[in-house]
Amino acid sequence: MSYTVIARRWRPRKFEDVVGQPHIVTTLKNSVKSGRIAHAYLFSGPRGVGKTSISRILAKAVNCVEGVREEPCNVCPTCTAIDSGGFVDVIEIDAASNRGIDEIRELRETVRYLPMEGRYKVYIIDEAHMLTEPAFNALLKTLEEPPGHNIFVLATTESQKIPYTIMSRCQRFDFRRISEAHIVEQLKRICQDEGISYEEKVLNYVVREADGSLRDAESILDQVISYSGMHISEKDVIDVIGVVQREVAYDMVRCIIERDAKGGLELIARTLEQGHDVYQVYRGLVSFLRDLLMIKVWNDKPPFVFMDSEEYERTKGLLKRVEYYEIQNMVHHILQAEDLIRGVFPKISLEILFINLYNLGQLRDVERILESRTAQAREPERKTDVHERREPIAEKRHVEYPAAAEKTVQHQEYETHETIEKRSPVAEIPVQQEAGDFVSYLRAKSVRLFGFFGSLDMNAEDDTVVVSLDKRSDYLKEQTDIVNEFKNHASDFFGKEMRVRFVAASGERTDTIDDYVKEAERLFKI
Ligand SMILES: Nc1ncnc2c1ncn2[C@@H]1O[C@H](COP(=O)(O)OP(=O)(O)O)[C@@H](O)[C@H]1O
Ligand SMILES: [Mg+2]
Ligand SMILES: [Zn+2]
Incomplete structure (x- = not known):
């Protein structure tokens, strides 16, 4: 005996069996009961929420041998024939597989004839948005004629692709995701x-x-x-569930962290070749990065992160090589890419998303440069330090009370640093250098703010910090809380009330995912 999948076996056979969608069920039941049946319906909504099922229930309700009724009887020859897909007057057209030209043309002919066995001929056009233009035109002509014995049900996951002329002739039902x-x-x-x-x-x-x-x-x-x-x-x-996605997500993040761009792109190509869906891969990546962030914040495995011990150990290894703010940046970036991944160029979008995440890794390189700059700036102080240590007393103090000595040195260093910053007129210190120091200061004070601002160009001009925003960071200027916090740190650092001014980054690079897709759209004339 062959196995019928659960989804087929559990297809609702009457309105009462439909889960969710109460607004639709009630309206349809009432219109059938009162005999006000529309000539054309548009069922729009995500996949797997009952569009096809309800179309068939409707077809049964209007054709049931027991009479037009709120609920089909489901036992008469008509109801059972419709359930098994073998009723002459219920015609299902799958626009996705053949795009419907012939069917619609044929339909133009057959709509004239009366139903053979039932009361109504019901045309269920699935994935209606896939119809070609000639098919839509033929359909429109049909919808414009008023034969009373035809009912059209157009089901679609993308109602925005249905021409307005068609849409306006349909009674529209928006199906919702099931809770x-x-x-x-x-x-x-x-x-x-x-x-x-x-x-x-x-x-x-x-x-x-x-x-x-x-x-x-x-x-x-x-x-x-x-x-x-x-x-x-x-x-x-x-x-x-998602073992593949999990593996792929792990490998992709590993490639980003290990700075292996080629490996990551190969991985994407291989995964998609194996038939995995871009959106699934994307979701796997989002969920994995979210888990990384949670583990980093928790400093352990939080109870709400589902991972077996092997995956956790492996992930911990990966986490050692990446900073909190880097993951945060990646999460922020990846969430913004969802529409593109769902859009016209999913594969390209995924590749570009990977490259962008990979580029974010350069933050770490920037950080290293900053570190060495700061070290250079402190070089004279260090020298003093060494001299001091050469002096016997200092040496002795250091040996006898290492903790105290350490503290004193640190304290002195801090004081010197502060005094220099406060006394020096801005013009005497190269602006870049100062801003660079401020970035290090920011990193020490708030990893979160450093995550937002660390990679941006900044300049200090009198009492103003000028921040250059690129497309990716443009949203920051609207984040009042973040900006205020940033301003407070700047004021502390420069020792006076500072203001923050945002400017658009000049000579902006155009490799953001948005631009790439726009360019592609231009090239392909979409
Ligand atoms: N609202 C629902 N109530 C009960 N089962 C549903 C519902 N939506 C989907 N299903 C289940 O999913 C299967 C496919 O549903 P279907 O009506 O073809 O969805 P759609 O046409 O919206 O993609 C059904 O056979 C049924 O098992
Ligand atoms: Mg369907
Ligand atoms: Zn019946």
């Missing part, structure tokens, strides 16, 4: 019915992965069951 609570409830129902037992957290993992799609949740559950058998442990789920 996590509803998905968990349905998964529980399924497990109970199928005699599956599971550890507590298992369903949470599945739900998290499904991201609002009930079909996805059911498919994942199916995969997990075929791996684990009748009892699902937490480990089974971790093994089945």
Whole structure:
């Protein structure tokens, strides 16, 4: 006997069985009951939330042998034929696979004829946004004619691609993502019915992965069951879900940290060749970076980060080589790229995203340069230090009371530093140098602020710190809290009330992901 997947077996067969979407179910039921059936419907919304299922329930409700009714009977020959996809008057067209020209042309002919067995001919056009222009035109002509026995249901995940002329002739229903609570409830129902037992957290993992799609949740559950058998442990789920994404995410971050751009790009090419979806890879990366950030903040594995001990050990090794602010920058950057990854050029966007994250790693190089600059600036002080130590008393003091001696030296150094900064008129110190020192100061005072400002060009002019913002950091000027905090540190450092002025970075590089995609769009004339 062949196995039917859970998602098919659990397709709702009447309105009452539909999970979520109450606004749609109620409206449709009422319109069927009162006989006010629209000529054309547009069902839009994410995948796996009930569009096809509800189209079929509607088709049954209007054609059921028992009469047009709120709920189909589901036992008459018509209802069962529609369920099995073999009813002559319900025509399903998948616009994604054949783009529908022939079907729509044929449809232009057949809409004239009365239904053969049912009351209405129901045309369910799935992924309707994929229809070609001629197909849309043919469809429009059909929609303009008023035959009373046809019902069109256009289902789409991308309603913005449906021409307005078509859209305006449809009654529109926006399907929503199914809530996590509803998905968990349905998964529980399924497990109970199928005699599956599971550890507590298992369903949470599945739900998290499904991201609002009930079909996805059911498919994942199916995969997990075929791996684990009748009892699902937490480990089974971790093994089945996203193992690939997790590995890929780890390797990608490793390439960034180890400054291996080639390795990272090869990894992306290889992963996509193996048939993995760009968006999945992206999500894996987001979730892995989030975990890195949490571990770094927690300084241990937080209870809400799901990782087995092997992965944790490996990750810890990786974390040793990266600073908190670097991960924070990466997370910030990657979250902004979501629309592009979902956009027209997912693969290019992923590659560019990787390169941008890789470039962020240069922060560390900048940091090293700054460190050596600061060291150079302090060189004269150090020399004094050495001289002092050569003096017997100092030496002795150092030997006898190492802790106290250390403190004194540090204190002196600090005082000197402060006094110089306060006394020196700005013009006497090269501006760059001063700003460079300020950056080191910032790093010592607030890793968070250093994360935001450390890589930006800054200049001190009288009582103003001038910060050059590039596209990537432009958002900072709107972040009042951050700017105020930054201003306070600047005032402390320069020893007077400082102001902050933002300017656009000149000669800005155009390799941000936005620009790349814009350029691509220009080239391909999209
Ligand atoms: N709202 C829902 N209620 C119950 N099951 C659902 C719902 N949405 C999706 N499913 C499950 O997912 C499967 C696919 O749903 P489908 O209606 O084809 O989604 P869509 O057409 O929106 O992509 C169904 O067979 C069912 O198992
Ligand atoms: Mg569908
Ligand atoms: Zn029936």
